[in-house]
């Protein structure tokens with residue numbers, strides 16, 4: 001990932017420009033996650049996790065959670081807003097902070113590789129794919145596929161918007177299918193009502209294909 005993109009996110013966290021953060025679990029997670037049928041003890045990968053409360057929601061349902069986030073500030077805030085004590089340790093290039101059953105790996109998602117993902121059996125992407133510019137989204141979808149074992153499932157909350165600005169970037173259904181279709185079985189579960197600014201979320205269930 002280029003350092004301009006990286007610096008932009010670090011600056012956003014420093015300046016508190018985190019309009020993407022929600023103060024409650026995302027309704028699509030609450031509604032659709034149970035339908036995936038992921039066993040409760042399966043570890044869930046949350047790429048580009050921010051300080052999302054969705055991770056606590058998953059943890060409360062019994063899932064160990066592995067979030068990956070560039071900004072140490074996001075991780076510090078997540079921990080400070082929680083109640084349990086936290087511990088820290090190193091895993092290769094990443095500093096990992098653990099609070100309860102949530103581990104937050106501080107660093108670049110694209111530097112997170114298969115041996116480190118060995119225990120992961122599902123994923124949740126809300127505002128990760130759509131945080132990335134077009135050229136990086138293909139790389140993201142491929143990298144995610146590399147990390148997920150055949151049969152593993154995930155929930156994707158994507159977004160379209162009427163203009164070409166971003167982040168969040170507009171990702172049409174056809175692009176979701178093009179990015180993930182080769183490696184995942186995809187089901188388009190829902191389109192939310194458009195927000196007043198024209199942003200419209202779409203919800204997808206994914207299942208890693210294979211083995212062949």
Ligand SMILES: C[S@@+](CC[C@H](N)C(=O)[O-])C[C@H]1O[C@@H](n2cnc3c(N)ncnc32)[C@H](O)[C@@H]1O
Pocket residue numbers: 001009010020021022047048049050051052068069070071074107108109110126127128131
């Ligand atoms: C739009 S926010 C979404 C955060 C979270 N998923 C949520 O729903 O609140 C995207 C997050 O990804 C982080 N990020 C961007 N590029 C990243 C990368 N290559 N590796 C890890 N984190 C990254 C940013 O710092 C930011 O916190």
